[in-house]
Amino acid sequence: MTVLQGVLLVLVALGGTAVVLVRDPLRQSIVAGVFGLLLGLLFFAFQAPDVALSQIVVGSLALPSMIVLTLAKLARLQRPDE
Amino acid sequence: MSFLPYAVAAWLFLVGLYGIVTSRHLVHLIVCLTVVQSSSYVLLLAIGYLAGAQAPVFADIPPDTPIVDPVVQALTLTDVVVEATVSALLFGLALQAQKRFGTVNPDEIAAMKG
Amino acid sequence: MTMRSRRVLFLVAAAIFGFLFVWGLSGLPSFGDYRGPYGIVLGQIVMSERHTTEAVGATTFDYRGFDTMGEEYILFAAVMGLVILLRELRGERTEEEEEEEYPVHRRRREASDALRVLGLALVGPLVVLGIYIVVHGHITPGGGFQGGVILAAALILVSLAGRYPAMRRVRPIPLVELADAGGAAGFVLVGLGGLIAGSEFLYNFLPLGEPGTLLSSGMIPLLNISVGLEVAGAFVLLISEFLDQQFISGLGEE
């Protein structure tokens, strides 16, 4: 294993833990974005550019926009209760 | 050290599962599920990795270069796509849960069902 | 169940699972010491047999083409499910007639001019980039899925940088649905071509061409394009369903 892979693996493990431990969904989705970047870099270090590309596409665009739109709608649905 | 990738895969799975079990918000739960799923990418790619081999794209390397396994990479690609679609569906279900039960806290939803 | 007892239960289960997981993985060859035969064989034959410089693309769309078809239909079915779920939600919302509530909140602030110009200026390059990634799927990393999401992003950008009504104008839903369904059908039709050519389903029946050029690898570029269409359609549909949710009982926006 190269040093690069080792460093990125440790960071991915830490990043995944961080994503789980942040409780507020909006801030969690931001941490999840950084985690997605780390995953993309790890896949590239594993010599898998295709998978890295998919991860970039999903992690930095598809997931964040879905999370944000869901949170916006949830906030709107929840407002009457307050 | 050479088992570190597998250890990371196991750790991501467990920590993601911990997040799901203790989650108090459906959106949080879905993001934790993506962490669990990322464990499977790490595991698959780690299995297919060959030390010193090149990425499986011959555009700029000679055809007889050793490459890492393209099969697991194709599997992982499928995995990533499925993750995106599953999360999309789950976000839709989270909206429905808010609509039907007035909450996105899994505990409260369970309590309402009695 | 209380949070505390749940944690304890999880820890017990996780310990057992972790043990089994590690036990199962201990049979794997150590990292970097790959010994699987398929990958090695594929690495040796993909250039001579399929004239494709992208071994992953060849695996996804040719050697494992049937699996990819299943994957495409997972995407298709999931988006259908989401559309049905959210359309039901929409029906409920309008019945409740909440028009008078929160007009201030609903009046969405417009994007600043700088943001709008930058966003709209990026739409063209994004479309070009998406098409590039789709049609070069058999030469360089990328392919139908990644390119399709970028194409969808170009349309979504219109709504993020501009205004929602503008988004509605540039995404004629029937056309998007047609792209989604047509892409999904295209995959099967290309697969049937193999049958017509007198071989099995998804047999690579087209001339293979010169490796590394745009018109090579037989049917793989065609499959990439159909997947690209499907994914682009699916993601536009998906995101616009979520976007529509924001404006369900919207006032005066349109």
Add this chain to the structure above:
Amino acid sequence: MNAWVLAAIVLVLGGIVPCLLVSLRGSAMEGLVALELGGVISALVFLLLAEGFQRQSFVDLALMLAVLSFVGALAFVRYVEREI
């Protein structure tokens, strides 16, 4: 390992790790800025790695990341500006 890969490691440790920490500790807005910076730095790391692996055709990834992280950030910004 060559100088390019070494530079990439340094950039990951010195650039993306602080972004991760800020996204954890800071407010949502600070986290968003950290995510954006992380996207830019990751694009640079992709460039360095493509050079370090001697596979220049992989610079596509950096290009994609640069463009997509902007679009993704826009989604966040449009939400955050209304909710916070």
